[in-house]
Each structure stands twice: as structure tokens, then as C-alpha cells.
Amino acid sequence: MLELIDGFILHLATERGLSTNYQLLVRRVLEAFASWFQTKHDSANVSAVTTEHLSGYLGQRKKDGIAASSARVELIALKIFFRWLTARKHIPADPADPILPPRQEKHLPDSLNEQDVSKLVESVNGTKPLDRRDRAILELFYASGVRLSELADARLENLSLEEGWIRVTGKGSKTRLSPVGGAAREAIAAYVEHARPELVGPKSQSHIFISRNGTRLTTARIQQIVKERAALCGMDPARVHPHLLRHSFATHLLNNGADLRVIQEMLGHADISTTQIYTHVDQARLKDVHRRFHPRA
Secondary structure: HHHHHHHHHHHHOOOOOOOOHHHHHHHHHHHHHHHHHHHHHHHOOHHOOOHHHHHHHHHHHHHOOOOOOHHHHHHHHHHOOOOHHOOOOOOOOOOOOOOOOOOOOOOOOOOOOHHHHHHHHOOOOOOOOOHHHHHHHHHHHHOOOOOOHHOOOOOHHHEEOOOOOEEEOHHHHHHHEEEHHHHHHHHHHHHHHHHHHOOOOOOOOOOOEEOOOOEEEOOHHHHHHHHHHHHOOOOOEEEOOOOHHHHHHHHHHHHHHOOOHHHHHHHOOOOHHHHHHHHOOOOOHHHHHHHHHHHOO
């Protein structure tokens, strides 16, 4: 089974272009399952794996006390592995296909809470160039509420860390100044000073965020980075995406008392009605405000 795992990881790297961190995560999950299967069933033959075996392994992991979010990450890794094995004709049928993902705790549908944002951002704490880059990306999304396309096109000449602003071009080619707070300034400064010089290539131009190949990061790759970083810290990558961070930015500002017109300006909305729809005030806060301020609550 280990040789097939090696082949699958190579597929993730060369054909899917997934990050080294994500490859390591998937490898850890698959090798742990292979070790369990070898010990439990005295076999390394992947063709012998059944749905019952996979369910038994996942049940054991649950007994081990792993969080629902981590169990979900492990199941996703197993499912994509066995789907690949089936597609490549290594096995006749996919034993993971009937297994449904575990239930997750319900969160607000349209934004992360402040604790989840901190968990996501602070999980990226390495000093390698790609770690510094990815931390800066996450910090900037949450600090300024910029759109995915705006971040991908952000340029050094439009960035002022001293003043805490970045000039971005939004919909309709309209430019605006977006704030860059202290945590984001620190992360971006570390990236620009220590990591970006190691990534730049002849085609980088002045784009802030650069790929490992020395070219500007595409919107698709940035979205992929956000999802991979979410998966690595045990969050559901299907739920976490750049627009969710933009929405969280607006929601947390509103929840902490910011004026809706100011949020409208920061988001680059031409119409206040768009901001009213976009910004989500969670039901718990509404009930709390009603309880504290209504005379007959």
C-alpha cells in the first residue's frame, strides 16, 4: 500500500499542483491508516480494504478522541485516495464511496467567528518563504476585507505599511484605500522583507504575492492556499474561502459597533443596500441587544 501512497502523493504534487504542506497532511493520514490495517488485518494489500474496514478505522479514531473537524479531514484524504485508486484501476470498486462525512458543529453560515479567524491565521507561523507569504495573505484578507481579485492584483507601489493602507482596484475599475491593521502590517512586512525576495522571478513585476515559480499568484491558487491552510488547522476546506474572510471582516466590524457607511466604503460597495445584505449580524447578538435595550424584553 505504501508504494501506491507514494504514487498518489506524486499525483497531488505534479498533476494537482497541491502544496507540500497539504501533501504531508494527506501522507500522514494515509500512512496511519496503512499501519493500522497492516496491524489489525495482517495485510498490506489495498484491494483487501472494504467499507467495513474504513468505517472501523474511523470509528477507532473517534474513540481515540479526535475532533469532528479532524475526522472530516482524515475521511476526505481517504476518499480522494481510494477514488484515485479506482480511477487508475488499482482496485475494482471504491470502498470509501458509501461513507458520509461526520456531522460538524453548526457555525454561523456566512462568516467565521473571531476565534476561528485567529485559529486559521495563527496556525501559519513558520518562517519559510511560503509560510510567510500565506500568513500575509490570510492577514490581509481579514484586515482589509479585499476581494480575491483585488488581493491577487495588489502591487508593492500601492502598499504603504507606514500609513497602514493599500490601494486596490475593485469592480468597475474603481480604486479605493483599504486599511491594513497592525497584525497584517507585521505579517506583510516580514513577507516582503524576508520571503518575497526569494520568490521573485523575471515575470513577477511588482505584484505583492508571488508563487514558488516566481510568477504572480493567480486567484485560483490563492483560493487553493486558503483552503489548504484551513484543512491543515482542522477546519472544513469546503467552507473556508477568501470571500468568507471578507464577509467575516465586515461582520466583526458591524458586531463591534462600526458604522454601516464606513463598512460600505471599506468593502467598495457602490450601494449601501449591498452592504446591508452582505453584512451578517448573528442572531445571538441581536437577541442580546434586544434583551439589554428593549424596555419590555
